[in-house]
Amino acid sequence: MITATLSTLQSLPLSSPSHSSSSYSLRHSHGRPFESFENGFRRSSQTHRFDYVDYQETPYRVIERYREMVLIYNNGAFSNLAFAPVLKACSKASALNPGKQIHAQAIKSGLSSDVFVQTSLLAMYSSCGEMETVFNLFDKIPHRNVVTWTAMMDACLRSEQPSRAAVVFCEMQRAGVRPDNFSIVSLLSACARLGALNLGRWVHSFIEKEGLELTVFIGTALVDMYCKCGSIDDALMVFNSMKKKNVQSWNVMLHGLSVHGRGEEALQLFFEMEMDIGIRPNEVTFVGILCGCSHSGLVEEGRFYFDLMWSKYGIEPTVKHYGCMVDLLGRAGLLEEAFKMVMEMPIPPNPVIWGSLLSACRAQNNLGMAERVNQRIIEIHRDSVQGDTSHYVIMSNMYAEAGLNNKMAEARIKIGKKPKGRSWIEIGCDVHEFTVGDVSHSMWLKIKVMLNEIMKKREDHGEEDLQNPHSEKVAVAFGLLSTSSPMPIRIVKNLRICEDCHGVMKLISEVYEREIVLRDCTRFHRFMGGLCSCKDYW
DNA sequence: GTAGGGTTAG
Known part of the structure; x- marks a missing residue:
């Protein structure tokens, strides 16, 4: 511990903090400069200019630099400007322990009641999955602004409580805080997850009524909401009316068409996307395309685009792309080819892929291959405490149909108690x-x-x-x-x-x-x- | 001046 402290100190420039600031700024003068936080750190009554955050740096480097500053000014006081950026870095890195230390320092500095610090803390605990702390913290924030409320909505969404996020939005309105673009996007995300079409439509009319600009973020969130709520035509209408689109906007629309079984239209959209200069398809795009091919039974097209993603765009297929392909082949009855693909894929197949293949075996009534696949799933689950038992459901039904009652009973026992779905x-x-x-x-x-x-x-x-x-x-x-x-x-x-x-x-x-x-x-x-x-x- | 936002296989 002492060694670490000394080495950190030694690595620091011996000159005054203001000098160190300019040296860092110079080093990065060609890129985005360091954010400058005067009063971020204070020693005695003297104020030093201190730049410690560069948003181009990795979150861990930001945390490290913050610690260096703390070591220098260990007897001094901090202002709220010192905490927010480093807590943001902790959020990005889901770094709970550093976050807790900074929380303690904020309390020591008497700044734990500052709304910037409180909101940053809220977001940090939320990204670390500490929901209990988040809710306790939120209750104790007396003056919540729109950022605080949105951070709380985000915390609900992260913890899979979209209805709670919607309630938070309502409470915010009741508290007289005007929603902005950020909170609207969070609310739309909640609607999408809830499948709450009517509420989503209300949000849409709210945006129009309030004259909020259809930014790329709001537009994409709207398109996604309409897709997830099953109203694909509304999604297309919003999508077509968007003046500015980025790759995510295209991806959302593409995926929406795909899951609605409109694969041909998805492929047409991809064609248009390729025509749009400045938009470069990414790996998510191809998940959407392959998913569309799979849902619409477009086997040859699926093969074509699976090759294209690497040959034309240099995108390495991920486990999700393989998942789509296995699903595509399996649904088309090409079980052997699907099995071969799983066995030969360069990344380890996961239970989702095997599960999709097992479903295909069930559809094709191929008990032999189903047993082989099931064995693989069992092996993967062997080490996990809470294994998914859905593969046993398929096996027990297949055994039942084959009249293999003993094996069926065996599988039934393994199914066990299922967790509750909501x-x-x-x-x-x-x-x-x-x-x-x-x-x-x-x-x-x-x-x-x-x-x-x-x-x-x-x-x-x-x-x-x-x-x-x-x-x-x-x-x-x-x-x-x-x-x-x-x-x-x-x-x-x-x-x-x-x-x-x-x-x-x-x-x-x-x-x-x-x-x-x-x-x-x-x-x-x-x-x-x-x-x-x-x-x-x- | 510092804190909060949209997409991804079954």
Whole structure:
């Protein structure tokens, strides 16, 4: 410890702090200069100019330089200007321990009540996953500004609590704090994750009403929201009206078309994207393209673009690109080729890839290969404490169909207790959160009958129909089309859901032979297609 | 002057 301190001190310039500042500035004079924070550090009553942050540096280097400053001025006082940038660096690096030390120093300096320091601390704890601390901290911030509120929304989104983020937004409005571009983007992100189309539309009209500019960030967030909420045409409308687009805007639209089974249009969009000078497709772009090929059964096109990403753009395929390809080949019935691809890929395959191949084996009814694949999944999961058991569900069903009852029973035991999935539905202007997997429902028998009926209707529609989004139809069914103002959200806890919905959540797990954790209810909306009786129930 | 934002395989 002492050695480290000495060596750090020795490595520092012996000249005055102001001199060290200029030497660093000179060194970087060709790039973005160091941010200058006068009063960042003070010794006695004397103020020194101190530059310690260069945003081009790695977060760890920023933290290191901050520590060097602390060593020099260990008897001095800090101003809030010293803390915010280094806490931002801690956020970027998810560096909890340095963050805690800085928190302690902030308290010692009597600056823990400064809103800049508090907001930076909030963001730091949030990016380190310390949600309890975040909520405690937030409660103790007396004068929250729009940045504080947005940081809190971001914390909710990070911890997979999008409905809470929406509530935070509402509280912010109630507190009389005007939302800005940042908070609107966070709210749109919450809508996207919730599948809350109606709320998203409210946000869109809010943007227009308030005359907020359709910046590239807001535009992209809107497009993403409409895609995730199943309203692809609205997404296209916003996308086409965007004056400025960057690679993320294109990627969002491309991926949206892909997951909606509109692969041909996705490929057309990619063509247009290539025509746009100044836009260079990146690896996310190709995840979107390959996903589109897979969802639309475009095998040859998928192969073509998988090669193109390296040959034309020099992008190395990642595990996600391989995942799309394996899914594409598997769905097309090319099991051997898919298996070969997994075995020969230069990066280690993960359970997602094997799982996708296993689903393909199930679809092709290839028990032999399914067993081989299952073995691989077991090997990968061997070391993990909380293993995903969905592969056993597929195996047990395949064994059941093959009449191998002993093996089926064996697999059933392994399935064990599944964690509860959560989902949300938007009814009117409320966002409702509920959980799935409750087997104790007193109406279960009745539900079962109802589900059979729903499944029959699904079959009558044909499998193809199920691939298409039914958002508009569902919106009507759920009574979503009425808009009310000014406060669009109210979260209902301990929600009762209608028998149909409750049962369908279970059924999805059974039918798709996988554990369903619905992050948004888009898929759920599509699945229901207006067939449930939630509207009457409510 | 310092703090907060959008995309990614099943």
